[in-house]
């Protein structure tokens with residue numbers, strides 16, 4: 001039996017059309033976009049095309065998007081670049097405790113450089129409240145960073161409402177939209193964001209390829225110094241196949257966003273209701289409706305997430321857990337702790353993230369095997385007594 005991949009929040013398989021678009025640029029269509037000869041001009045044309053595809057997909061102008069090495073670099077650049085460019089105005093930054101580590105660890109570093117960071121509270125579903133943000137802004141505030149969609153629990157933040165509020169105060173607003181692109185409609189003007197991060201491998205494009213939207217006129221220090229690529233704002237020879245792949249992938253992903261979202265939402269609900277009704281002592285993490293179409297995150301009491309993942313893997317199902325195993329120690333997810341889960345409940349969580357390749361039978365097969373696996377794991381747990 002073929003495997004069932006339910007970990008699209010971690011990475012997505014490359015779309016065959018994207019791969020086909022990239023292949024010539026890994027071979028005969030090589031060239032350095034800075035060179036003036038034919039190979040160079042061809043490369044520059046391919047970069048220009050991809051830049052237009054990217055800009056169109058998020059409602060930006062081509063002059064406002066910059067290619068990077070991924071979502072992590074985009075987050076680093078946005079936060080460090082905006083912080084240092086605006087240091088004379090103030091040193092206060094506002095964010096949330098449920099951001100990706102690419103944001104949280106960058107903020108840790110900025111605190112060591114003399115910036116102060118306020119982390120807004122989130123409610124039990126992981127939502128940020130505009131009134132809390134409004135209260136947190138001071139005359140010293142230079143930057144707000146709130147993710148568009150959470151990668152663990154799938155909660156969608158009210159970016160448009162927060163964006164309007166932040167814009168009104170003359171403060172810069174960054175959003176990590178890595179999980180949002182291709183999953184929900186994204187428009188930088190509607191959202192009123194100044195900076196937006198995205199990553200190609202999360203929407204069926206290549207790994208090691210991302211982009212940062214920087215609104216026209218917003219000053220951001222460089223992160224990568226060197227040559228004059230990306231209009232002098234991000235050095236290094238263009239990753240030509242990667243850029244072509246990002247352009248092709250984002251055009252396709254954002255073109256089909258609505259049909260895809262409707263189909264994945266139906267599969268998601270079947271999976272959620274199926275698990276909650278078949279397995280006792282389970283709870284859904286994240287907002288019930290304001291969530292990514294393909295995201296399922298469930299806490300299963302009296303279960304270790306890692307053990308569950310191994311058993312699912314043996315059954316041919318690839319999933320993920322809320323507990324990240326870092327250097328041998330099991331740290332429960334910072335996101336699950338931030339929404340109020342205790343350590344034991346956070347350890348027993350399961351993330352199933354659906355993608356375009358998934359079909360109804362994948363959901364049915366998962367629902368067929370999961371209750372039995374949970375039952376056998378619980379039978380080994382001294383804490384669990386069947387009710």
Ligand SMILES: *Cc1c(COP(=O)(O)O)cnc(C)c1O
Nearest residue numbers: 070071072100102151178179199
């Ligand atoms: C995957 C992810 C990132 C990191 O992107 P990379 O391209 O893997 O560096 C950042 N933020 C979120 C929300 C993500 O899901």
